[in-house]
Amino acid sequence: MFSNKLMMRVVRFEDAEELRQLFRGIKVDPYGIKIMAPKAESFVIKIGSVSSIRANILKQEMLSIGADAAVSRDTLTGKDKITDCLLIGTLSQYVRLCEKLKRQPFGLGVLGKEISDTLSNFLKDSFVVDLGKRKLRLGKACAIMGILNLTPDSFSGDGLLRGGDLGIASLAQKLVSDGADVVDVGGESTRPGAKRVSVKEEIKRVCPVVKAIRKKIQAPISIDTYKPEVAKSALDSGADIINDVTGLRDRRMAKLAAKYKAAVVIMHMRGTPKNMCKFTKYDSLIDDIINSLKDSVRIARDAGISNNKIIIDPGIGFAKTFEQNLEILRRLAEFKALGLPIMVGTSRKAFIGKILDKSPQERIFGTVASCLVAFRNGANIVRVHDIKQVRQALDVSQRIRNI
Secondary structure: OOOOOOOOOOOOOOOHHHHHHHHHHOOOOHHHHHHHHHHHOEEEEEEEEEEHHHHHHHHHHHHHOOOEEEOOHHHHHOOOOEEEEEEEEEHHHHHHHHHHHOOOOOOHHHHHHHHHHHHHHHHOOOEEEEEOOEEEEEOOOOEEEEEEEOOOOOOOOOOOOOOOHHHHHHHHHHHHHHOOOEEEEEOOOOOOOOOOOOHHHHHHHHHHHHHHHHHHOOOOEEEEOOOHHHHHHHHHHOOOEEEEOOOOOOHHHHHHHHHHOOEEEEEOOOOOOOOHHHOOOOOOHHHHHHHHHHHHHHHHHHHOOOHHHEEEEOOOOOOOOHHHHHHHHHOHHHHHHHOOOEEEOOOOOHHHHHHHOOOHHHOHHHHHHHHHHHHHOOOOEEEEOOHHHHHHHHHHHHHHHOO
8 A cells, every 4th residue: 555645656658758858857967868768768669571590689689688579489499480570678778779780690780770760760750841832841730631622522522523713712711721731632532432534524623723722822732633644734733742542653653743843642542442442451451551651652762752752641441441440540650660741531531430320521520539549649641621620629639748
């Protein structure tokens, strides 16, 4: 039983800065904070397909510094030649590990560098996305991408195809005044089972609107398309960002973005909007999505797109089941290992409808909840229809986190 005079509690902290505040609160010497803070931050790192030789050395080295590593049981006996590894240690221990691995054979020095880079990426909490004349600054606050659908068949019922260019431009102004940091213009629905729209028709829908919006707002404009011809026309009309749901599957899109020095949102999707529901089987959901995004990022970099122009999106609802969407949101922080800004689009989507048993227009509160979870778990941008409601919720959440 505790003494009445003894105050004791388990302390939880959101990030490294909050941990440092705890140290400062009890007047720890600044040098002591520098030494002790990395000892209090613990991380589990998963490494896939490691040879048994490297895995056993990794485990030995982790144990030698007071940390640990989990490998398959038969790796220890030599029966398994390949294993996944879970490294378990503090930031301070990982620094020591990477130094020790530099002196090891079997490519462990390279592996140590990858561990160091992965941790650095994970701990990065601010980005500046280069949009040429504009900059999108992403830090402790979560940015909002406002959706402007120019389609007659949007799943959310907000298609504005017949709204008139000037009327839609005025709506874009309202999105910005309500709190949108980016306006995303799309001329083709990507809902499950959606039919394709011709390049000519899509250009006809979006480009006059992009031109009209550009005259009305200073905020960045994104073009939601996977067709290079449409993206080119939209960039010529004043767009700053290409939002490609296919993750630059068409290599021409990457070359186009590089030529125009445009930023890109690289999203994960399998198949096409028409058939993507057939491709929801994954060996390891988060690993498979991260590896696919890595491939798309590599395409972008090879085309000449710099890191400060790339945003990633795990693709909620695109070739994902109900359970998989929830898992992505729950484990979103794991995507931070790529070291790039994360965008999440949950707005009014079917998984929210399944939880609440509500139509798309009635999913506002569900959308707000999902955006708050995404923000807490690492999202830098949320893409939504209901700007004002999400903005207010995020402002309160951010104030609590950054008090």
